[in-house]
Amino acid sequence: MISDLTKVRNIGISAHIDSGKTTLSERILFYTQRIRKIHDVKGKDGVGATMDSMELERERGITIASAATYCEWDSHHINIIDTPGHVDFTIEVERSLRVLDGAVLVLCAVAGVQSQSLTVDRQMRRYKVPRLAFVNKCDRSGANPYRVTEELKDKLKLNAVMMQLPIGLEADHVGVVDLVQMKAFYFEGENGEIIREGAIPDNMLEAAEEKRTELIEAASMFNDELLEAALEETVTSEQIHAAVRRGVLELGLTPVFCGSAYKNKGVQPLLDAVVRYLPNPTDIENVALNLEKGEEEFAVKVDPNEPLIALAFKLDEGRFGQLTYLRIYQGTLNKGDTIYNTRLNRDVRVGRLVRMHSDEMEDIDGTSAGDIVALFGIDCGTGDTFTSNRNAFAMSSMHVPEPVIHIAIKAKDRKAEANLAKALARFAKEDPTFRSHVDPESAETIVSGMGELHLDVYIERMKREYKAEVETGKPQVAYREAISRRADFNYTHKKQTGGSGQYGRVAGYMEPYDGGEFEFLNEIRGGAIPTEYIPAVEKGFQAAMEKGKMIGFPVTGLRVCINDGAAHAVDSSDMAFKSAGRGAFVEVYGKCKPQILEPIMRVAVEGPGEFQGAFVRSVMQRRGVIVGTTESEGFVRVDADVPLSEMFGYSTDLRSSTQGKAEYTMEFVKYAPVPAEVSEELIKKYRQDGES
């Protein structure tokens, strides 16, 4: 049980893939004595960093799933959520951001702010996550934390201010100067665990004074007391701390720390900063929705005595069995409690409650608002809300994008087939952007997700974790069909076979609808169609929408209104009206000027300035629309909207045209109609496939 909420921090460590985030997490666990030995990513000892709990992540040196782990520092209780860095997994990033109160943005001292940092930062802004920056890898050749701080200002538009200066860079990096206390700190001992305090080296005094003035100037915007003290030159460390904390909480200031996690420099001061500047759960206001009052918002109270509200933000099936990670927003959760899943309307008993430390765990008896814990063996989906007293509350729904890519997969043998089914059910629960279904015509299993890499990772996991080896088809873009204008229909379904016949007539109109996927309006007056058949008509339309008439992809953004029809006393039935709905759709679809929509990705390509031409060409060749070009100090970034269908193989092409010096990220932005020539091509191909 947590007695003092102000001593709790729920933080994320978020960064670009190669900025050394996992190494940093590892060091934090080491210094907080959660682990006894340091392992490195892709370590020679074959153990790998503790946070990357999945085998695959260890092999690839990247973090895929966000494991939650906790540690203690300076008698504070810190829950760390390790967030993935690759943009294909942004659903994971976004999900973690929801449950975080603050974050550490890790940047590479050499590469600085990269396109991925921009994406991550945009997400943090969206969820209003206060953040600190840690400029890592100061031991690398070319390291320049000063430049990175400028980039935070220029590219991310953050009010970044240096809290420390590095003592020595590259191979000479030995410690940091603390600009608040005006002292030097050196990290010594085999694992940097011995911190030696010293005077600021003479050659750095002037720079330190200057940067301290900048720091005080920036911080005094958030605290009048500090402003006055600065004028009277009586500034104390406490005043600076208080002002910086205020600035961080208001998202108005981003303090910058530096060091090298790999060389064990500067990690402990970063932990001090987490405790000092990042918010505790009571500093943050969260809202929940009251499902009984039409999803009315209300503020949750971070109070152990209020009724429970907890959010399942991650499911994980590890070697201990099935785990559900919960963030408790309000109330108390104890072992043996019965809690209520508001999505499934189901009671669940809390058999075992654990605190996770990467992939080890410890049993606890109970905990309360503000904490992050894991439950055992609970059946639920990601994003479900749990409450006490059967309260119908939900934490605000998380934005889940529609998958944009499909791949057909086939189990290699009978045994794999059984395992595959298990794997698919599991993944779909863990990750709302991963879906699977069996295509009724080809009888193939189709998996869908947010990008090629996203699906690749799941296919790998099928093999490794479920022993389900699969063959994969070519990735397919998830097209949609949509109508572009209104048209009327009047359709009669009539069938006269031996026994009782089928009869149903429906009339009305179909039109584009931009409020969602489908809307059905019933404007029938005087009972032209008996009310009991109306749902069947709606089902008929919905069934027809699953496969559009142009290229067989689902139809979206459609409003159907029925305003007339006819029924027969004997021959009408649900079945007949469902067929009538379906028939009406087929009849009128062509008149509504249907078009094919394709997913458009926002692509950001970044690299040395000399490749600007190559970037622009590569995007133009792919039907891309360039939305902006940004130049800064030898680097250029080109942002473009490019159809997903044109992005296959892009990483290979980019690598070869830039000798591997450029990189790119992409993110789904919208569906847009395909140009006429592409549309014709797709239709032709669909017809050919149909014939063969």
Added chain:
Amino acid sequence: MRRRELNERSPVRLLESSLHGGVGGGNIAAVIARHGVGKTAFLVGVALDDLMRGRKVLHVSLEESSERVRSFYDEVFSDLAHERELEDVWKVRLEMERNRRIHCYLGDTFTVRKLRETIQFLRDHGDFHPVAIMLDGFPFDETTPEEIDEIRAIVKDIDAELWMTAVTHRESDADESGYPEPLTHVADKLDVILQMAHDTKAVHITLLKDHDNPNVSDLRLALDPTTMLLKKE
């Protein structure tokens, strides 16, 4: 509302009739105002006027990231589309985006030579020939008349209009030449100078210089601060 009508309500129309023949290809217009009056939004309004007529515009920013510039366009565009009940919004927007290029130089990386290279680059690689260039955030207080000449040579070559912004300060309203700082030392190199100011209700535009005309028409426009379109009477 159709696009043509929308264009008719653009302040650019009125400006063109007040100015003797508009700004004109190869010429330079400067918009001067204090911080926060809406210079960028005004420039975006001018650019949209061309974009909506299917013409190409290059927007160069020395201050904002391309995302920020984009969101300026998106905002002004959607307010405009909404207020004027534009038809086919979706298609018009895509066309607008295709005809627009945003180029940002962050952290003092802008030089006149780079501007020339960028324009050349867009012609070579994108077959992109802008009729107008928006240059936002140019440091007028650091420039020289010679540099303005160089810039003019660039736009003369491609026969494009150039619109620039300048920040003025409270203390310096106007010198004896009638032009406010920081434009005084280059005012004779500029063809058109507009001054913007705002009160609680509207943004007001005054014409300070109109090519070499000694009689500057007494133009006073009141614009809606969100759409940068002429205020409805």
